[in-house]
Amino acid sequence: MWKKYRFLLFRRVVQISILFLYIAGNIWAWNFLKGNLSSSLVLDKIPLADPFAVLQMFSAGALLTSNIVIGAVIITLFYALVGGRIFCSWVCPVNMVTDLANFIRRKLKFNQIEKKQPASRRLRYYILVLALILSYVLGITAFEFISPISIIHRGIIFGMGLAWAAILVLFLFDLFILKNGWCGHLCPLGGFYSIIGSFSLIRVKHDEQKCTVCMKCKEVCPESQVLWMVGKKSTQVLSGECTNCGRCIEVCDDDALNFSIRTKLGEENETNK
Ligand code: SF4
Ligand code: SF4
Known part of the structure; x- marks a missing residue:
């Protein structure tokens, strides 16, 4: 049993622990991890920043502080070394929702291996480019504005509200419409980390x-x-x-x-x- 689920259990422990540290930073002012997935501070000293969010800020013409740039470089180097999409399976809270949808698909037996993908997995890369273009044109961080990852992560830390709707939409989409629909086809952040992790070890x-x-x-x-x-x-x-x-x-x-x-x-x- 342990052997069959060892990585899954370990991933859940890591994902939930990271969320807990963010919540503790917000509620009890613990200083292990403060902020959110877009921009955080470890031990009140080391900055971390989502490099895709920072790229959108740059495209939107925002002034980037040195902390934000250093934070983005740290995260980029880390994932370039260990594998970009480790973020997806070990950190991102959305992964728990989409994994559950996929698990239920398998149980309901409509999760056969598709001979041909009904939608292209390249879509996420097109959305990535579109997000950068829209950020430039509109002067806002386009994907961050509507990102279910940010909505859900902030919801868990600061109070749910809209986050329930985001969870439900992603869950139903992956369950009934497209297998691995969000993470495997649409999410531009997943696409971004796929590129970063192309040469990882x-x-x-x-x-x-x-x-x-x-x-x-x-x-x-x-x-x-x-x-x-x-x-x-x-x-x-x-x-x-x-x-x-x-x-x-x-x-x-x-x-x-x-x-x-x-x-x-x-x-x-x-x-x-
Ligand atoms: S994503 Fe990678 S590690 Fe996960 S099941 Fe597929 S091949 Fe294995
Ligand atoms: S693909 Fe996107 S939503 Fe899915 S786990 Fe990765 S970053 Fe999170």
């Missing part, structure tokens, strides 16, 4: 010798296209779209998937795929 590795092609990994993977090598060849998952959630590793009864450090061999296999 922590990678899932597939061992074809051990694989029995049961496809359990593809069934649970929120970005199943990144597991193109399953049953075909031994190599690493090099796509920045992998969230390093570890679900594929936990559900594999054959020990054919594991975390690893990026190697040259993985890169060669990626170019020859």
